[in-house]
Amino acid sequence: MKKTLTNERKERLAALLQLSHELGNPARPLSILGEGNTSTRLTHETFLVKASGSSLGSLGKQDVVECKAGVLLPLLDKTGPSDKEVDGALMESRVDAGAKKPSVEALFHAWLLTLPGIEFVGHTHAPSVNGVLCSPRAREFAEKRVFPDEIVCCDVESVFVPYTDPGLRLAQVIREETEAFIRKHGRPPRVVLLESHGIITIGRTTEAVLAAMLMAEKAAAIWLGAAALGGPSFLTEETKARIANRPDEAVRRNALKL
Ligand SMILES: [Zn+2]
Numbered sequence: 001m002k003k004t005l006t007n008e009r010k011e012r013l014a015a016l017l018q019l020s021h022e023l024g025n026p027a028r029p030l031s032i033l034g035e036g037n038t039s040t041r042l043t044h045e046t047f048l049v050k051a052s053g054s055s056l057g058s059l060g061k062q063d064v065v066e067c068k069a070g071v072l073l074p075l076l077d078k079t080g081p082s083d084k085e086v087d088g089a090l091m092e093s094r095v096d097a098g099a100k101k102p103s104v105e106a107l108f109h110a111w112l113l114t115l116p117g118i119e120f121v122g123h124t125h126a127p128s129v130n131g132v133l134c135s136p137r138a139r140e141f142a143e144k145r146v147f148p149d150e151i152v153c154c155d156v157e158s159v160f161v162p163y164t165d166p167g168l169r170l171a172q173v174i175r176e177e178t179e180a181f182i183r184k185h186g187r188p189p190r191v192v193l194l195e196s197h198g199i200i201t202i203g204r205t206t207e208a209v210l211a212a213m214l215m216a217e218k219a220a221a222i223w224l225g226a227a228a229l230g231g232p233s234f235l236t237e238e239t240k241a242r243i244a245n246r247p248d249e250a251v252r253r254n255a256l257k258l
Contacts, residue, residue: 024056051100
């Protein structure tokens with residue numbers, strides 16, 4: 001029994017490191033320097049998250065912190081705790097008191113990992129996505145779709161989070177907007193877009209998180225190109241629903257572990 005748990009733990013850590021290296025790969029500059037972070041659910045009570053100040057591309061196991069979700073989640077119901085209190089909770093949430101400080105973005109990771117079927121979370125400041133999110137058309141990018149594979153990997157719509165101070169307040173607004181998405185669609189989103197900040201992708205596998213990230217970045221690059229030509233042209237609501245529900249697309253999603 002104990003051996004199984006240890007193996008599961010090792011596999012989770014290895015998967016998280018691999019996802020981090022993919023997202024921090026300098027060949028596709030989704031995140032540079034210490035930007036972005038990743039996490040995975042570990043046990044019922046704990047999760048692994050990137051330590052503050054470490055780089056995704058070279059993340060090692062010493063840069064990953066195991067945190068107790070039960071210490072962080074109650075903060076989301078509080079109004080106005082000081083930065084010092086939030087920092088204190090982040091340090092207190094560590095299972096190993098010798099571990100590094102978790103990223104302040106651990107707060108939204110903790111909450112997103114409570115969603116049904118969500119095992120991995122990735123967050124980057126992808127350049128084309130931010131090209132759109134730092135423009136007046138940011139919300140439109142969340143609501144509309146330009147080609148079928150964008151729907152396969154990123155769903156018919158993304159959560160849109162208007163610019164919010166990073167840290168606790170951002171985690172609270174992500175929760176509000178994601179809960180609204182779940183009420184509307186009856187399922188968790190694949191993509192959460194943060195105005196003038198970046199993108200979060202979530203899923204049951206590392207493949208799903210990476211696919212949504214890369215496809216959103218590709219869609220944003222297409223947007224930027226199409227905008228220069230008077231576009232983009234958008235898929236209709238009917239087409240979006242058709243792609244989302246096609247049985248062959250469901251088979252493809254399964255084969256790709258999305
Ligand atoms: Zn960020």
